[in-house]
Each structure stands twice: as structure tokens, then as C-alpha cells.
Amino acid sequence: MLADQPLLDLGWIGAHAGDIALRTLQHLGLGAMALAVGFAVAFALAMMAAGRPRLLAPLITGAGVVYTIPSLALFAALVPFTGLSLLTAEIPLVLYTQLVLIRGISAGFAAAPPEVLEAADGLGYTRRQRFLAVELPIAIPLIVAAVRLASVSTIGLVMVVTLIGNNFGGLGLYIKEGIASFFPTKVYVGAALSVSLALASDFALARLERRLAPWAESHRDVQPGASAALAGLDPIGA
Amino acid sequence: MSAVATGTPTRAAAGITLEHVTRRYGAGPGGRIAVDDLSLEIPAGQVCVLVGPSGCGKTTTLKMINRLIAPTSGRVLIDGVDAASRHLVDLRRSIGYVIQHVGLFPHLTVAENVATVPRLLGWSPARQRERTDELLALVGLDPAVDRDRYPARLSGGERQRVGVARALAADPPVLLMDEPFGAVDPIVRARLQDEFLRLQEGLARTIVFVTHDIDEAIKVGDCIAVLGVGGRLAQFGSPAEILAAPASDFVARFVGADRGLKRLSLRLVGDLDLRAASEVRPLPPMAPMLDRSTSLKDALSMLLDAGVQAGAVVDDAGAVTGLVTIDMIAASLRRSAEGAPDAG
Numbered sequence: 001m002l003a004d005q006p007l008l009d010l011g012w013i014g015a016h017a018g019d020i021a022l023r024t025l026q027h028l029g030l031g032a033m034a035l036a037v038g039f040a041v042a043f044a045l046a047m048m049a050a051g052r053p054r055l056l057a058p059l060i061t062g063a064g065v066v067y068t069i070p071s072l073a074l075f076a077a078l079v080p081f082t083g084l085s086l087l088t089a090e091i092p093l094v095l096y097t098q099l100v101l102i103r104g105i106s107a108g109f110a111a112a113p114p115e116v117l118e119a120a121d122g123l124g125y126t127r128r129q130r131f132l133a134v135e136l137p138i139a140i141p142l143i144v145a146a147v148r149l150a151s152v153s154t155i156g157l158v159m160v161v162t163l164i165g166n167n168f169g170g171l172g173l174y175i176k177e178g179i180a181s182f183f184p185t186k187v188y189v190g191a192a193l194s195v196s197l198a199l200a201s202d203f204a205l206a207r208l209e210r211r212l213a214p215w216a217e218s219h220r221d222v223q224p225g226a227s228a229a230l231a232g233l234d235p236i237g238a
Numbered sequence: 239m240s241a242v243a244t245g246t247p248t249r250a251a252a253g254i255t256l257e258h259v260t261r262r263y264g265a266g267p268g269g270r271i272a273v274d275d276l277s278l279e280i281p282a283g284q285v286c287v288l289v290g291p292s293g294c295g296k297t298t299t300l301k302m303i304n305r306l307i308a309p310t311s312g313r314v315l316i317d318g319v320d321a322a323s324r325h326l327v328d329l330r331r332s333i334g335y336v337i338q339h340v341g342l343f344p345h346l347t348v349a350e351n352v353a354t355v356p357r358l359l360g361w362s363p364a365r366q367r368e369r370t371d372e373l374l375a376l377v378g379l380d381p382a383v384d385r386d387r388y389p390a391r392l393s394g395g396e397r398q399r400v401g402v403a404r405a406l407a408a409d410p411p412v413l414l415m416d417e418p419f420g421a422v423d424p425i426v427r428a429r430l431q432d433e434f435l436r437l438q439e440g441l442a443r444t445i446v447f448v449t450h451d452i453d454e455a456i457k458v459g460d461c462i463a464v465l466g467v468g469g470r471l472a473q474f475g476s477p478a479e480i481l482a483a484p485a486s487d488f489v490a491r492f493v494g495a496d497r498g499l500k501r502l503s504l505r506l507v508g509d510l511d512l513r514a515a516s517e518v519r520p521l522p523p524m525a526p527m528l529d530r531s532t533s534l535k536d537a538l539s540m541l542l543d544a545g546v547q548a549g550a551v552v553d554d555a556g557a558v559t560g561l562v563t564i565d566m567i568a569a570s571l572r573r574s575a576e577g578a579p580d581a582g
Binding site: 119216 | 306328330331333341345347357404
């Protein structure tokens with residue numbers, strides 16, 4: 001960095017507002033896509049493993065092993081197979097959501113107390129009605145908590161997508177460009193917006209949980225941003 | 239009780255018959271018998287208590303009635319119809335079910351919990367709402383205040399009440415209650431038992447009630463089935479019969495050495511042939527005042543406590559109408575022992 005550069009060049013920010021907005025949206029889109037696909041996959045796997053600990057344990061172990069692969073290495077390792085395509089960007093993002101999501105969704109499915117299930121059976125719910133009307137709603141707080149955690153870490157990880165090329169956009173580009181051209185404003189703008197996106201999505205999901213599970217008193221004390229703080233401790237988000 | 243009147247049944251209660259019902263877990267010598275060749279005839283409209291130590295198969299027996307557990311052999315008939323021949327979900331929706339930990343749905347409000355079976359049966363929302371408010375009032379809750387609360391915000395006693403209301407929602411002819419008052423403190427339990435008895439007076443459902451507490455069994459039961467370890471029926475009879483003439487050492491031990499006192503708890507001062515008020519001499523100043531609805535057990539305790547032989551029976555206005563003595567109480571116990579069918 002050059003000594004005579006200001007840390008934050010407000011003029012540059014004003015002149016590039018449109019570009020900043022575009023990259024922010026690209027960033028959000030990459031993260032949202034990974035989260036949506038990751039959620040669908042994890043939900044299906046967790047449903048398959050519901051009530052089958054012998055299936056669930058290896059699934060979580062597998063997702064845990066994937067989680068330990070450094071993100072830089074995983075993106076790079078996929079390039080020979082999927083080239084510089086969107087798939088190369090999304091596959092690692094989706095894979096990294098799996099540990100948190102499978103664990104959270106499975107815990108949600110197991111959250112209904114045995115006496116609640118017994119009452120449901122005794123009162124005449126069918127298996128299907130019991131799942132849809134009892135087990136699934138009771139799972140919501142834990143599922144949403146997992147999605148909040150996954151969303152925060154995914155938004156951080158989207159930064160790394162920049163490594164496989166510039167064509168997907170995203171806030172990571174500002175970091176890359178800022179470092180390459182010794183222009184700190186770009187680095188700060190990219191970082192600040194990424195953090196803001198993570199906090200905003202965490203906040204929005206917390207609101208959603210309150211809408212979906214107004215009964216869940218115990219989750220009221222988890223403040224928006226709490227999962228952002230947790231994800232900060234997470235090795236791959238760093 | 240006007241609240242009870244609103245719960246007047248629209249369906250007749252049904253009798254329950256258990257025919258040689260056995261439930262075995264695991265085959266061969268390693269297997270365990272939970273319920274062993276149990277035959278019972280539970281008359282319609284009565285409260286039948288299954289009582290016994292843990293592991294005697296009382297809960298297993300209960301769950302074979304709504305087929306949460308299938309009998310290994312034998313039949314359960316409800317109103318003469320083999321339960322095994324009924325469509326499973328229909329059968330369960332026609333039987334009220336209350337369990338110890340209640341199992342209220344935490345994600346549903348009190349009203350939604352109570353309306354569970356009506357909802358499953360497809361009642362209109364208006365009818366569900368009407369029935370829910372009626373039932374909440376019946377079990378002593380305030381529909382206006384309580385209907386939209388979530389279970390997490392209720393006290394233990396309120397949860398039990400909601401559980402009972404939920405079981406009664408579709409007016410089932412049969413009610414199964416598995417230690418329904420087991421998870422609340424003794425004071426609340428006694429109040430819930432009293433409310434339960436008052437409720438049943440108006441409803442006259444056929445109720446199978448599981449407890450390990452012989453005092454509760456004596457208090458709420460019209461008939462009692464004492465089960466022993468290994469799921470064998472040790473004795474079946476009215477509370478008075480079982481207390482007066484235990485069929486075995488096991489039953490005698492189970493009902494307790496104080497079964498004489500327990501028998502006194504079943505009878506009231508008003509049941510005695512009171513000595514006429516005209517015979518009442520000036521009573522000692524310490525003589526306790528009793529009313530006709532005092533149990534003989536409480537009456538005896540009050541006399542012993544006061545250190546006197548006789549107490550005055552007073553009416554609602556406080557006027558002395560008769561005299562009760564310790565001798566009269568003891569004599570009533572002798573007479574009821576002779577009068578009990580199983581005595582001898």
C-alpha cells in the first residue's frame with residue numbers, strides 16, 4: 001500500500017455506486033443459490049436418515065471430513081473437472097453447507113419429545129400427518145438456526161469464488177483488485193459489504209423464524225447476529 | 239354444576255372386555271411376559287383403575303386398548319366389537335387418551351391442542367371453536383384468556399387440564415388415562431382428582447385409569463384391577479371389596495397395613511346411623527364439629543387429635559344434629575367387612 005493513499009476514498013465509492021451494487025447482488029446470488037441447493041440436499045439426506053442413527057452417523061462424519069478441506073484447495077481441485085464454470089463455484093459452496101445443515105435438520109427432526117409423539121399416535125394421527133403437522137413444525141427453530149449459521153458462513157466463502165475467475169463477479173473481486181492495485185478503499189468496501197450481507201441475512205432469517213415458530217420461547221433470546229459471531233470462529237469462513 | 243351440564247355426552251359410553259390378553263416381548267425362554275392372560279370386564283360408564291407396582295404391565299394393558307401395543311394373543315372388545323378389526327386411526331380417534339407428561343403439542347395453542355381430534359375428523363372451524371371453548375370451561379380454564387396461550391406458558395396443573403380437554407374433544411365413549419396426575423405436586427393432584435370425579439359424574443364415560451398409587455386408585459375408581467409383577471391379575475373388585483378382603487398377601491401388602499383406615503376414607507359420617515340429637519349430652523368443650531360429608535377417616539383423626547370419644551355432627555346452619563363416637567366408627571368397619579361379598 002502506498003503511504004499517500006487515503007484508507008477510504010469516498011470519491012471513488014460515489015463514482016462506482018452502480019458497480020458496487022451489481023457486485024453485491026452477484027455476491028448475494030452466488031450465496032443464495034448455494035444455500036438453496038445445499039438446503040434441498042441436506043433436507044433430503046436428513047429425512048432419509050431420520051430415525052436411522054446408523055445412516056446418520058456416517059453422513060455427518062462425511063460432511064465433517066468435507067468441511068475440513070481448505071476452500072482454496074477444493075475450488076482449485078475442481079477446475080480440471082468442471083473448468084471455470086458456475087459449477088466449480090457452487091459445488092464447494094454447497095458442500096460446505098452440508099455439515100451444519102444436516103446436523104441441524106436432523107436435530108430438528110429428533111426434537112419432538114417422546115410423549116408428544118405418543119400423544120399424536122394415541123389421538124389418531126397417521127404417520128404422514130404426524131410428520132407434517134407435528135414433527136416438522138417442532139423442527140423449525142433448529143432448522144432455521146442451522147440455515148442462519150450456513151448463510152453467514154456461505155456469504156463469507158463466496159469471497160473465495162474470485163479465485164477461479166472474474167466472470168462471476170461478487171465482492172471478492174474488490175478484495176483481489178484492491179490488493180493488486182494497492183487501493184485499500186476497494187478492500188474495505190468489499191469486506192464491509194460482505195459483513196453487512198451476512199448480518200442482514202442472519203437478521204432476516206431470525207425474523208422468519210419468529211413468524212414460522214411464534215411458540216418457540218427459548219429461541220427468542222438468540223439475537224440476530226449471534227450466528228454471525230459463531231461463524232466467525234469457524235476455520236473455513238476465515 | 240352448570241359447567242358439567244355443558245359437557246353432557248351425546249354418545250353412550252361403551253363397555254370394554256379383555257379376553258385372555260397376553261403380551262410377550264421376545265420369544266422363548268429369554269422372553270419377558272408383560273401382561274399374562276388378563277381377562278377383565280369393565281362396565282360402561284365406570285372408572286376402572288389398573289394399579290400395581292412398576293413392571294406389572296398396567297401401561298401395556300392400557301396401550302393394548304387403543305392398539306399402541308398389539309396383544310400377542312387374546313382380544314380386546316369395545317362395545318362388543320373386536321378392537322383389532324377396527325381401522326386403526328378411526329379406533330384411536332374414538333378413544334380419548336391422556337398421558338402422564340400430557341404431550342401437548344408445543345407449537346399449537348391451547349385451543350388448537352384441544353381441537354386436535356375434531357380437526358383430524360374434519361369438523362368445521364366454527365364447530366371446533368365452539369367445542370373448544372365449551373371444553374376449556376368444563377375443565378376449569380377461561381377460554382377468553384387461555385385459548386391462545388402456548389403450552390410452554392402453562393403451569394403443570396393447567397397442562398393436565400388441557401390434556402383432559404383434548405382427550406374429551408370428540409366426545410369419545412372411552413377414555414384411557416395413564417397416570418394423568420402423576421407429574422404434578424400433591425396439592426394440585428388432589429384438586430385435579432376432585433375435579434376429575436366431578437367431571438365424570440356428569441360425563442359417565444368408560445374410563446380406564448392407570449396409576450401406581452393405591453390411594454389414588456381408591457379415590458377415583460369404581461372398580462380396581464390390582465396387577466402383580468409379571469402382568470398377572472391379582473384381584474379385581476370394588477375399592478371396598480379389595481380393602482376389606484385382599485385376595486392374597488401380595489394384594490394385602492400392596493394396599494398397605496393401613497387398609498382399615500383406607501376403608502374409613504371411603505365412608506362418610508352421613509353414612510352412619512347417627513345417634514339422635516336428643517341424646518346429645520352437653521359435649522366436652524374440645525369436641526370437634528363434623529359435617530355429614532366428612533370421611534370417617536378424617537372424623538376418627540379429629541376425635542383422636544382432640545382426645546375425646548365423641549364429636550358433634552352439625553348441619554350447614556351449624557345446628558347439632560347428631561353424635562359420632564369412636565365406637566360407632568369402629569363398628570361400621572366391622573359391619574362393612576361382614577357385608578363385603580369377598581369377605582371370609
